[in-house]
């Protein structure tokens with residue numbers, strides 16, 4: 001399943017930002033040697049890992065930059081989809097329900113060889129959290145000194161079950177659950193309003209007013225999973241807007257905009273968040289999402305974010 005097929009699925013529209021990021025990294029050959037794709041079951045993290053393997057090793061790739069994609073039909077693409085490509089290894093739990101240290105060692109051995117046919121060897125470890133601590137320890141050394149021409153993608157619904165040392169070696173891409181992934185208009189309006197308010201003021205007290213908007217719809221309990229999910233949808237919408245701002249500020253190209261239907265708002269935001277500030281804001285939103293994943297209080301995250309934007 002190439003990237004485009006993932007984005008075409010209505011339920012995965014929200015993955016456009018992530019898929020664009022992956023496509024661009026594959027195109028520029030800047031994909032990190034190890035990654036975590038996290039997301040609940042059905043969110044498409046495993047499919048995205050396979051699409052990444054295809055985009056890397058496709059024999060007739062299409063497009064450039066964020067549009068880079070596999071063809072989906074060549075011998076490499078079809079063999080990857082069938083799990084039969086010599087350079088793409090998928091490791092998953094066996095009958096015991098866990099991934100054994102032998103499976104991990106075998107994958108490490110194979111990752112050490114040069115690719116047989118493709119550009120890079122890709123090792124996809126699905127349900128990576130089912131690796132015992134011992135197996136994760138065996139993997140850690142490889143993550144610290146990754147063999148050249150190989151990419152490890154750890155797919156997991158429970159990234160926090162991975163050893164902290166493993167987590168710290170692997171940049172994480174979060175695939176939101178289906179409902180959150182869909183374009184959420186309310187969330188986008190809130191995100192847009194907060195970005196506008198923050199852009200209009202450098203004073204902390206006024207910015208902290210904007211944090212209240214960001215907390216809209218949360219019960220204020222600050223600890224509930226539902227509050228964090230609500231807040232997370234606001235932040236996902238904000239990340240999506242900021243990604244569009246980055247697109248517009250670098251090449252004023254409307255193709256690939258996730259929020260093309262609110263173009264005048266995007267143009268206004270681009271004036272405030274172009275260049276380095278936009279990048280800083282994008283990074284701040286990402287940090288806020290990580291904090292929410294780690295069960296931080298929604299209020300603390302909202303207050304921190306409006307000051308960091």
Ligand SMILES: [Zn+2]
Nearest residue numbers: 058071074077
């Ligand atoms: Zn292909």
